[in-house]
Amino acid sequence: MPIDAIANVVIGGLLTGLVYGLMALGLSVIYGVVRIVNFAHGEIMTLAMYAAVMAFALAGIDPLWMLLPVALGFFGLGYGLQRGLINPFIDRPEHSQFILLLALALVLVNLMLVVFGPDARNVQVDYALDSYLIGPLLIDKVRVICAVVALLACALLFAIFRYTAFGKAIRACADNLLGAQVVGLNVRHLYALTFGLGTACVGVAGCLLTLLVDVTPVSGPAYTLLAFVIVIIGGLGSMVGALAGGVLIGVSEAVAGLLITPSAKSMISFALLILVLAFRPQGLFSAR
């Protein structure tokens, strides 16, 4: 197999992997602070994908223009979910939380099935087939756009956590919950804000993914699993890890699709997950 064909596939996987990374970042941020494993993560992303696809189908709006409205809307959605539904479950056992989010996922998937029907939908932007030719490499324009936007979104999230007062407050909650309560932080509000930020991440990732793949109502659970695989490989709760894990999975999926068979590509991801859990359960990119 020619080396440039492999290089093309690797670069494509890397660019897609950055979008995966943004999706997983949402899950990781929520877990890192609220200590809730969001089992409805992929389903929420599918909702964002439908928002972008429907906006395109009904009004011809480019998914890139939907990024900001979806991010804001999903921030609100995440805030409301945490405040109204999940907060009473914070101190419940893990299996209770799991069932609650599972119920949410079940309702979301099937609501979308009833409203949008079972058919796969996609977005046909006029630059979908454009590509850049760099030497022997042929790189899709949409993938580059998606990767750049995903990186910007991640950078924005890092900046919020690093430099704003409220980012500092959230990190305080994650580091020492009791201490945060003692100094008078409104933990419930901060948890809800964090859940909102995580949900906004996955909303943006969903809009971007519509440029790369088709969406069906039942694709949610697979994305939930994918996000889990990525954050475990990167290190649950680690922001850099989520991004690096996304790239690793994106590349390994692309290479596996090329070398073995596309239908077996997620087998590689799960094999990686098993290896990481067995030998480095804190994640590949975690400092601990």
Next chain:
Amino acid sequence: MSAGRNLVEVFTKAPARSRTALLVLLAALLVLPLALDRYLLSVMILILYFAYVGQAWNIMMGFCGQLSIGHALFVGLGAYTAAALFQHFGVVPWIGMLAAVAVCVAMASVIGWLAFRFGIGGTYFALLTIAFAEFTRIGFDHFGWVGGSGGFFLRVVQQDRFDLLNLRGNPLMFYYLALGLAAFGFVVSAWLLRGRPGFYFRAIRDNEEAARAAGVDVFRYKMLAVQVSGGLTALAGVFFAFYYNNLFPEQIFGIGRSIEIILAPIIGGIGTLFGPILGAAVLTLASEGINEALSASGYEIPGVKQILYGLALGLAIMFMPHGIWPVIARRLGFGRGSDGDA
């Protein structure tokens, strides 16, 4: 510990009221098929099947606190092992069953060893079980010897022939097999709970560090819980294979199947003996009832049933976090309804 005496004590030491109720229930289930048509019989088989797998899962999660969301792995491996031996080599299912249990106990040992060696628990353990189930599902999609993603079909003989040796027969035979399985699951669960392993399991579930400090071999008993649970679940897989006669990786290993397995014990009452059985009855009847109601009302849109299911699940976990059985058990005077009840 004398296993035999313990097994007897499961019944003799149980409160008289529970004992009577249990015997009445068993007798009722034995004669029930006389009053059922073919459809209701199939519903009862489904209830008993889910009661059995729920009990098998409950040993691991309810008793020992190890959450598996990949239990369909054991159903699938058990089903494929017995089915492939039967189809390719003509091995009777009663022998194939032993092979199925062996395969699943070995798989459970691998998962348990990988996880417990490093003290992986909680969410991480749950994700590990999902990963194994999904990995195996995709593997079987490409495993040509058992049909791959195109499915694996068992020879079907005429349904009125009654061949217990080869598990080929009519629904009535499968009803009594399922009843036997469910009763077997109940006895094993009660026996485990009453004996030393049950106390160790619960000590680990409630506080692993304290259990270790008290001298419980935590690794060994967690392994035991996973192995017993996996081995028992294999039998459910064998039943599934010979009852339905067809196996598709997507339908038997899928994460939806794993979730289906754990709903009954959670809704019924996690960690209790009777919870998985009650939960299986409630959920299966509710699901069939919703089907009937939807088809009668003409709103048979795909997805509506699952929405109602999801809502019911969410409401149940919000307002009855310990399940239905503890509430009922208290009303009926069966004690606390958890742990030691029979």
